[in-house]
Amino acid sequence: QVQLQESGPGLVKPSETLSLTCTVFDGSVSSDYYYWGWIRQPPGKALEWIGHMYDSENTNYNSALKSRVSISVDTSKNQFSLKLSSVTPADTAVYYCARGINAGYVPNWFALWGQGTLVTVSA
């Protein structure tokens, strides 16, 4: 059964870059059948789509975060990663990685989620 696991620092200083990795267990991040995304949830607030990737050349980002975010893939490690630069306390959230089904590069839903990891932005 495929599982996703987020990892990375739980504390990041303001103005620095948040970096998280999602490892895919018992599945392949290289599969053309899926796309891979990041979603976050500030404490007590709603889910927010950050972005997703189909492969290293096909990524899409939330326009509100586009200038600060990047998603990349490392097929050798079966991982995909999130980088969010110039963070502020408003970026404090639980960050989830997730998998959706590739339907012609039209994102649709996320059927498989990681457990989430809390990242706090504070000095």
Next chain:
Amino acid sequence: QSALTQPDSVSGSPGQSITISCTGTSSDVGRYNLVSWYQQQPGKAPKLILFEVNKRPSGVSNRFSGSKSGNTASLTISGLQDEDETDYYCCSYGGNRNLVFGGGTTLTVL
């Protein structure tokens, strides 16, 4: 892209039916049949309960159903059970390969 609009809270008694609305625009909910719904228990990752407006993933109870009219999608839960008391989120394709979530609704079973 603005978040989809959901009621902050809804409530119902055991055995009753409730409906949670999810209102978007003609650019997202109204244009595409790519609305999904998620159930999120406290401290847990969201769980997909409906996709493409009204389709249920394997293993999801048939007490959950979905529909759409114009710019508003709806989640209906019939035969309410105590275990249904939690948060629910809608999500829609918004064009240009973007996704947008709703603000979330807390369901209380009285």
